[in-house]
Amino acid sequence: xxxxxGFCQFQPEFLAKEKNLEKIANMxxxxxxxxxxxxxxxxxxxxxxxISEVAQIAEPFQKGLTSIVLKKAAWENKCSIVVGFAxxxxxxxYNSSMLINPDGSSYLYRKIHLFYHEKKFFSPGDxxxxxxxxxxxxxxxxxxxxxxxxPESARTLMLNxxxxxxxxxxxxxxxxQQAMLTRALENRVFTITSNRNGYENNQGVSNDFTGLSxxxxxxxxxxxxANQTEEFTGIIEIETEDADNKSITEFNNxxxxxxxEFYHS
Amino acid sequence: xxxxxGFCQFQPEFLAKEKNLEKIANMxxxxxxxxxxxxxxxxxxxxxxxISEVAQIAEPFQKGLTSIVLKKAAWENKCSIVVGFAxxxxxxxYNSSMLINPDGSSYLYRKIHLFYHEKKFFSPGDxxxxxxxxxxxxxxxxxxxxxxxxPESARTLMLNxxxxxxxxxxxxxxxxQQAMLTRALENRVFTITSNRNGYENNQGVSNDFTGLSxxxxxxxxxxxxANQTEEFTGIIEIETEDADNKSITEFNNxxxxxxxEFYHS
Numbered sequence: 415x416x417x418x419x420g421f422c423q424f425q426p427e428f429l430a431k432e433k434n435l436e437k438i439a440n441m442x443x444x445x446x447x448x449x450x451x452x453x454x455x456x457x458x459x460x461x462x463x464x465i466s467e468v469a470q471i472a473e474p475f476q477k478g479l480t481s482i483v484l485k486k487a488a489w490e491n492k493c494s495i496v497v498g499f500a501x502x503x504x505x506x507x508y509n510s511s512m513l514i515n516p517d518g519s520s521y522l523y524r525k526i527h528l529f530y531h532e533k534k535f536f537s538p539g540d541x542x543x544x545x546x547x548x549x550x551x552x553x554x555x556x557x558x559x560x561x562x563x564x565p566e567s568a569r570t571l572m573l574n575x576x577x578x579x580x581x582x583x584x585x586x587x588x589x590x591q592q593a594m595l596t597r598a599l600e601n602r603v604f605t606i607t608s609n610r611n612g613y614e615n616n617q618g619v620s621n622d623f624t625g626l627s628x629x630x631x632x633x634x635x636x637x638x639x640a641n642q643t644e645e646f647t648g649i650i651e652i653e654t655e656d657a658d659n660k661s662i663t664e665f666n667n668x669x670x671x672x673x674x675e676f677y678h679s
Numbered sequence: 680x681x682x683x684x685g686f687c688q689f690q691p692e693f694l695a696k697e698k699n700l701e702k703i704a705n706m707x708x709x710x711x712x713x714x715x716x717x718x719x720x721x722x723x724x725x726x727x728x729x730i731s732e733v734a735q736i737a738e739p740f741q742k743g744l745t746s747i748v749l750k751k752a753a754w755e756n757k758c759s760i761v762v763g764f765a766x767x768x769x770x771x772x773y774n775s776s777m778l779i780n781p782d783g784s785s786y787l788y789r790k791i792h793l794f795y796h797e798k799k800f801f802s803p804g805d806x807x808x809x810x811x812x813x814x815x816x817x818x819x820x821x822x823x824x825x826x827x828x829x830p831e832s833a834r835t836l837m838l839n840x841x842x843x844x845x846x847x848x849x850x851x852x853x854x855x856q857q858a859m860l861t862r863a864l865e866n867r868v869f870t871i872t873s874n875r876n877g878y879e880n881n882q883g884v885s886n887d888f889t890g891l892s893x894x895x896x897x898x899x900x901x902x903x904x905a906n907q908t909e910e911f912t913g914i915i916e917i918e919t920e921d922a923d924n925k926s927i928t929e930f931n932n933x934x935x936x937x938x939x940e941f942y943h944s
Contacts (some may be wrong), residue, residue, distance in 0.1 A: 526938055530928045542941045563865055563927070565830035566942035573943045587927075589864055589899065596861035599854055600828055634854060662828070662852075663795045673791050676807045677831040678838040 417552060419449045419578065419604070420649030423627040423640045425612035428459035431471045435483045442487040442495060447649050448549050451608040453627075454498035454525075454559045454582040455509065460610070463617040465507075468535045472502035475512060475522045484514050492516045494548035496608075498558060498582035500536075509536045511556050511582050513546050521546035521556075526567065529560035531619070543570040552577055552654050555603075559583040562590045562597065562607075572601035573669070577657035581607040585624045591639070599634025602668055603657045611643055632657040680815055684714045684843065684869070685914030688892040688905045690877035693724035696736050700748045707752040707760060712914050713814050716873040718892075719763035719790075719824045719847040720774065725875070728882040730772075733800045737767035740777060740787045749779045757781045759813035761873075763823060763847035765801075774801045776821050776847050778811050786811035786821075791832070794825035796884070808835040817842055817919050820868075824848040827855045827862065827872075837866035838934070842922035846872040850889045856904075864899025867933055868922045876908050897922040 422441045426434045434457045442450055454460070457480050458471040473479060480499050488495050494515050501510035501524065508524040509532055524539030525532075548554045555571030557579060562568070571579055579597070583590065591607065598605045611625040625642040629650055640646040660668040687706045691699045699722045707715055719725070722745050723736040738744060745764045753760050759780050766775035766789065774790040774797055789804030790797075813819045820836030822844060827833070836844055844862070848855065856872065863870045876890035890907040894915055905911040925933040 526941055527936055530930045533930050538938070543943075560931070563933070564937065565834060565865055566937070566939075569830060570941065570943040592857075593861045593864065596858045599858065600830055665795045665798050666825070668828070671792055672829065672831070673803070674831075676791055676835065678808075678835040 415550060415552065415654045416651055417449065417654050418447045418649055418651050419606055419629065420445060420447045420647060421451045421606050421608035421627045421629065422647045423453070423609060423611055423625055424645040425610060426456055426459045428461065428614060428616055429467060429471055431457050431479065434458070435480060438497065439483055439487040441647055442491050442493055445493065445647055445649060447493050449494045449552070449578065451580045451606045452495070452497040452582060453608050453610040454584040455500060456497050456582065457499045459614055460584045461614045461616040461619040461621050462535050463619045465535050468500055468507050472500040472507050474503060475501055475510065476520055481512070481514065481520060485518055488514045488516050489518065492549065496554070496556060496580040496582060506537045507535060508539060509558060511558055513548060513554055513556060516549055523556035523558065525558040525561065527561050527564055543567060543574065545571060545574040545576045555579045557581055559585060562593060568597040568601050572603050576603055577654050578604040578606065581605060583607055583609040585609045586621050588624065591626045591628055594628065595630055595634045595636060598630040598632060602632045602660050604632055604652055605630045611645060680817065680919045681916055682714065682817060682919045683712045683914055683916050684871055684894065685710060685712045685912060686716045686871050686873035686892040686894065687912045688718070688874055688876055688890055689910040690875060691721055691724045693726065693879060693881055694732060694736055696722050696744065700745060703762065704748055704752040706912055707756050707758055710758065710912055710914060712758050714759045714817070714843065716845045716871045717760070717762040717847060718873050718875040719849040720765060721762050721847065722764045724879055725849045726879045726881040726884040726886050727800050728884045730800050733765055733772050737765040737772050739768060740766055740775065741785055746777070746779065746785060750783055753779045753781050754783065757814065761819070761821060761845040761847060771802045772800060773804060774823060776823055778813060778819055778821060781814055788821035788823065790823040790826065792826050792829055808832060808839065810836060810839040810841045820844045822846055824850060827858055833862040833866050837868050841868055842919050843869040843871065846870060848872055848874040850874045851886050853889065856891045856893055859893065860895055860899045860901060863895040863897060867897045867925050869897055869917055870895045876910060
């Protein structure tokens, strides 16, 4: 199926949730896409200094402002949206992403591999690497930022049937964009890494984000990439079935050639 | 420990085992290395048209001519050697590699993921991804060529304690050399991909090998690379303990951050 997918690389304003959500909704309105992926913690910014800041903007899945605003945007634009947000659930916070569909359905992923100071503020994710249906029943796997360095993340999503890996990110290390070509190649899946750009400083907690958001095809080729520093919406049309063909040669298939009995689990 | 490691990229002569072994022994004599890695099927060439050709040059592990010749070379040069060879065991053939040490010890790996027409001639490997001691007890994991595309290969070797992944290859696809940077990075291991160069044609079975043999450090950086077409011995001194530090940040470690309960096994 022909499917218009994209990322919105931008610079969220720290703790300004309503303003960030307005900006995100505007980007959805302008994109004319079937699937749009936004960065990690796109509604809040990243550089927390105190847990009270997380508490200030965290919200429950499906009942918070992000869900309300973006369900409307998804419905009005017939666009599935993946967005990173700070989730609250009882007394815990998660670095989460949600998939919101035009039909009102939505799905949650809680980041499994937390990076650096995130461990001070967020609980490790417990939702697993599941695959969910987006618009037109295209199969979406979500992983967030640092999950990329563990090959098991993308592998599990592929084995669970993902056609597209939606990858919200706030990258500060230099290696991910290149490694995602390998993730796409070894799994024959599309990948959309939606990174943020810009420098953020909050009470001495500072981060310089690397931009370079990208879309790869299922052969591990980069189709489109933003630059390091500027806000940019990148959209391209893909053929989703390309991710269903796991053949490498007429004798080799990436799934049936696996020999699990020899793998460390 | 400071350790001189290298690859010998060369063009074996098809089915000329004695001549190839003489050449390999000469390369060991000239290299002054602690560990040298030779290509896949380095004693025989690759482009088999009939199983009778495999039968003609296949040999048992530890009792064949390759073991005899290279044990001598390993002992005389105080050099551990990894070399790909066609193995016979009763009525089966394997696309194997062996590690031969200066003290006379030797270890076997049978290629687990066979590529393309190899499936017509060789049985799938059954030795698993084990780790063996080379000179000075440095921990070596072996994988052969197409094993690279399955992240579980290098991952299993790392989790079993490999410091260096020795990777004999006869590559014809264009992606491996780049992907091996990801294998090194995601596992924090050294990798030595020893590819062959040259065009080979046997009765219409032809292959154009990609050369570009390389050594990476444990941070996923390429230290040294051959060109595409020429024979070349590449040697560099590494610090083997660099592979023992799996920290990415003071809060992140590639082993202890793994969350196996969420991985597809």
